[in-house]
Amino acid sequence: MASQHGAQPVFNNKVIAWIDHRLPIFSYIEKEYHTFPTPRNFNYFWNFGAIASVMLVLMIATGIVLAMNYQPNADLAFNSVERIMRDVPSGWLIRYMHMTGASFFFAAVYVHIFRGLYYGSYKAPRELLWILGVVILLLMMATAFMGYVLPWGQMSFWGATVITNLFSAIPVVGDSIVTWLWGGFAVDNPTLNRFFALHYLLPFIIVAVVALHVVALHVHGSNNPLGIDPKGPQDTVPFHPYYTMKDGFGLTVFLVVYACFVFFAPNSLGEPVNYVPANPLVTPNEIVPEWYLLPFYAILRSIPDKLLGVLAMFGSIALLFVLPWLDTSRVRSCTFRPIYKWFVFALVINMLILGYCGAHSPDAALDIGIKIPLLVVARLCTAYYFFHFLLLLPILGKIERPLPLPPSIADAVLAKKA
């Protein structure tokens, strides 16, 4: 660990001291999770990293139990999931926790990303921390997509068909790559088998990248709502008990909402057509991904050219990798960026509209007094998305005049109190 805060802890328990002398896990926990100096001004947005980690653990735990009853075979998969739902003890609960858990994991991560965007957590010296986060997001999307294929319902099958066919847009070798991905001439049993293997593997890779993400976080410590660095002990509090308690409280509230969905509306976030067994000869009327992928699906559909559509969709996420260098403003937090602040909210609204477009047929229209075709809406929002990152961020950073920054976190916090 690069962190140099606090003195070497002394352990009274002889067993702990003996172990720690040989393998310093207890000093590590003490330093990084107990005395770790953390800015004293966190708001509840800072809960979502901890919440996301808990959801990751929950997804792995429920997933391992589900795998014990699931059959990764095209003839058996659908029925094995139904068996989990009807015959396996508590199977229905474990599956609903896993299914709903995916949505809540993404929800937590999206709030976490919004926090990073609004408070400038991606800026120096936290660029790598942010990039690791984008890697986690991509891994999560791949994992969620492959997991969604496993129940082998209609949407599983056709979602897999559409997404794997994205790669056929690659010139020359595209079709060979798709055959290679499928292990056959269509999405079929070999595809299901390998998706199951990878769906089991990727979460552990996510755990590894999360570990790097946390190590990188603990080098310079967390950002905070003011976006200024702590200047001394008056600006920080120890991580435990202050933020273990705050995280615990936020987590509890989050889990209450999650439990409401698990117990009372487990299917409200999914597509009912996935309870129809996969049929390779009939495409459902509309192929719709899960809600957390809808904005990106809308970007894909908004562009009339196949290759460009695929590039725009992947590009929309790839842009996040270079975000730390696209934003030219030296001020981190939007609290002190009077103009950019509103554009962050505009970006959020833009993503919500894109999500709406992704969920509906491109032929449909948005009725706000006058009827605007959704395809037009999706194109405008896609254009705004790229405008925001590629033009607005670099230019606004140069011309915007930020508000004066407070001298220290403690000054700002105490001034607010008084």
Next chain:
Amino acid sequence: MASSSIPAGDHGDPTRRDFLMVASGALAAVGGIATAWPFINNLNPAADTLALSSIEVNVKAIAVGQAITVKWRGKPVFIRHRTEEEIKEAEAVKLSDLPDPQTDDSRVTDTAHKVRREWLIVVGVCTHLGCVPLGTKQGDPRGEYGGWFCPCHGSQYDTSGRIRKGPAPKNLAVPDYLFSSDTLVKIG
């Protein structure tokens, strides 16, 4: 490279050690690629998957104007018994009007080079993102060009299965097929 105890070549010439480093590094790289190959190749279609690659279909029962869907290599294949009008319509199109120019004749020729204009056989997979286009069953929407209409992203195909409108880049693929008699066709 050179530290005080290791003699360097004169004037920075490569030493024996440099040569060994490059040679063993290159060998390790080749070995790494050779080892990676079976893992990559393992994901390609297996022999039993490849073995299922042809089917025979009796088309006697398909009346003029009708079409059927058969399953080949896990994908739908459309076999359409075209009407005179549909054939004329397909032949009348100027190639310059097509995003993926192909003559109608080239799309209704079997592997023995025999042209059978009344039979159109295409893989029923939209070349955009792989949905199954509508238009085979009676009563399905067939789009503006009387062929197929893909409900996913709105691609439209004509009576020769060629792309005319929408995001799909290519015509519906024509599989290899051979009529062994007037009513029996082998696909694949």
